[in-house]
Amino acid sequence: MSSNSKLKEVALVFFKLGCFAFGGPAAHIAMMEDEVVTKRKWMTRDHYLDLIGATNLIPGPNSTEMTMHCGHERAGKKGLFVAGISFIFPAVFITGLLAYLYVNYGTLPEVAPFIKGIQPAVLVIIASAILKLGKKALKNWELAIIGILVLAASLLGIHEVVALLIGGLLGGLYFFLKSKTRGKTLSSVAPLLLPFFTSETLTHIGTLKIFLTFLKVGSILYGSGYVLFAYLDAELVATGLLSNAELLDAIGIGQFTPGPVLSTATFIGYQLGGFWGCIAATAGMFLPSFLFVLILNPFIPNMRKSRILGYFLDSVNVAAVAVMLAVLVTMSSATLIDWQSILIAIVSILFVFGPKKISVIWVIIMGAVLGYLGIFLPF
Known part of the structure; x- marks a missing residue:
C-alpha cells in the first residue's frame, strides 16, 4: 500500500x-484496540500495550x-499528525x-437520554478491551500481584499516574534483581523540559494569552482528561475569567461530545475570545501532545530491548x-442504577461477546437509540 x-x-x-x-479515555483506547489491532492488525497486541504504558508516562490526553x-x-x-487531527476534529x-x-443564545440541546443509553x-466495550489486553499483560504471577495492588490503590483514590509509576518501578526493580544476568541499562536520561508560563491576572484576555494559558495546561496535564477541570478552575475561575456555572456548562459539553474530553478547551476558548479564542485554546491544549508523542x-522499541526498561x-x-x-468498576457503580441501563448493558454484552461480533461503533449507536426510546416507557 502506498x-x-x-x-x-x-x-x-x-x-x-x-x-x-x-465514554472517556478508557473507552477510546478500547475502541482503538478493536480497530487497529483486532480488525486491521496494524500492530501486535503486545506492542499496543507498550504504547499504552508509554503514553501513561507523559503529560497530555x-x-x-x-x-x-x-x-x-x-x-x-x-x-502521527493525520491521526491526531482526524480524531480531534x-x-x-x-x-x-x-x-x-451557547454564547449567542444561551441554550444547549437536550442530550441526556442519548448519554444515558x-x-x-x-462499559461493555471497556470490559472487552480489558479482557484482551489483560491476557497479554499478565505474563506471570508476579505481574498479576502488581496489577491487583494497582487496582486496589486506584479504587482507594490514589492518583492513577502515581499508581502506574509505583507499580512500574516496583515491578521493574523486582524483575531486574531477580534476573541472573544484567542486560542493557539506561546510561543517561535526558530531561524533558516542559513549557511553563507564569500565571497572571488576565483582565483583558487576548488570543495569545488564551493560547499560552492552554499551552501551559496541556504541557503539565497528567492522567485522564477529567483532571483538566481542576486546572481550569485554578487558571480561569479563581482569576474571575469564568464563573463556576460557565465552567460546569463547559464540563457538560466535554462529557456528551465524542472524542477527547479536552475539547472542552474549544468551548472555553470561544467563551473567552470568540472564534479566534476557540482556535487559540484548541491549538494550545493539543500542541504539546503532538510534540511529546513525536x-x-x-x-519505545529501544525501551523494550533494554532489559531493565523492558x-x-x-x-x-x-x-x-x-x-x-x-475505571470500569467506578463507572459501573455510577451507571448501572436502574433497569434501563442494566438492560442496555445486557444487550451490549450479547453484541460484543456473542458468537457474531458486532462493530463497537454499532454498539454505541444501539445504546444511544435504546437510551432515547427509554424515556417513552412508563416504568
Whole structure:
C-alpha cells in the first residue's frame, strides 16, 4: 500500500473514531484496540500495550496520544499528525458549534437520554478491551500481584499516574534483581523540559494569552482528561475569567461530545475570545501532545530491548490495565442504577461477546437509540 493510501486509511479510521468515541479515555483506547489491532492488525497486541504504558508516562490526553502513536505505526510521522487531527476534529467542530449557540443564545440541546443509553454500552466495550489486553499483560504471577495492588490503590483514590509509576518501578526493580544476568541499562536520561508560563491576572484576555494559558495546561496535564477541570478552575475561575456555572456548562459539553474530553478547551476558548479564542485554546491544549508523542515514539522499541526498561514497561502495562479495570468498576457503580441501563448493558454484552461480533461503533449507536426510546416507557 502506498504512503498516500496509508495516510488516507489513517484519516478515515480516526475520523470515524472521533465521531463515535464516547465514554472517556478508557473507552477510546478500547475502541482503538478493536480497530487497529483486532480488525486491521496494524500492530501486535503486545506492542499496543507498550504504547499504552508509554503514553501513561507523559503529560497530555492519553487516548488522543494513543491515536498519534497508532498513526505513526501505520504511516510514519505524517500519520502521527493525520491521526491526531482526524480524531480531534469532530469533537472540536461540534464543541465549537455548541459554544457559538451557547454564547449567542444561551441554550444547549437536550442530550441526556442519548448519554444515558451510551454509557452502559461503553462499559461493555471497556470490559472487552480489558479482557484482551489483560491476557497479554499478565505474563506471570508476579505481574498479576502488581496489577491487583494497582487496582486496589486506584479504587482507594490514589492518583492513577502515581499508581502506574509505583507499580512500574516496583515491578521493574523486582524483575531486574531477580534476573541472573544484567542486560542493557539506561546510561543517561535526558530531561524533558516542559513549557511553563507564569500565571497572571488576565483582565483583558487576548488570543495569545488564551493560547499560552492552554499551552501551559496541556504541557503539565497528567492522567485522564477529567483532571483538566481542576486546572481550569485554578487558571480561569479563581482569576474571575469564568464563573463556576460557565465552567460546569463547559464540563457538560466535554462529557456528551465524542472524542477527547479536552475539547472542552474549544468551548472555553470561544467563551473567552470568540472564534479566534476557540482556535487559540484548541491549538494550545493539543500542541504539546503532538510534540511529546513525536519525541517518545522512536524510543519505545529501544525501551523494550533494554532489559531493565523492558521489565519496567511490563509492569506499567499491567498497571495500565488495572487502572482501566478500576475505571470500569467506578463507572459501573455510577451507571448501572436502574433497569434501563442494566438492560442496555445486557444487550451490549450479547453484541460484543456473542458468537457474531458486532462493530463497537454499532454498539454505541444501539445504546444511544435504546437510551432515547427509554424515556417513552412508563416504568
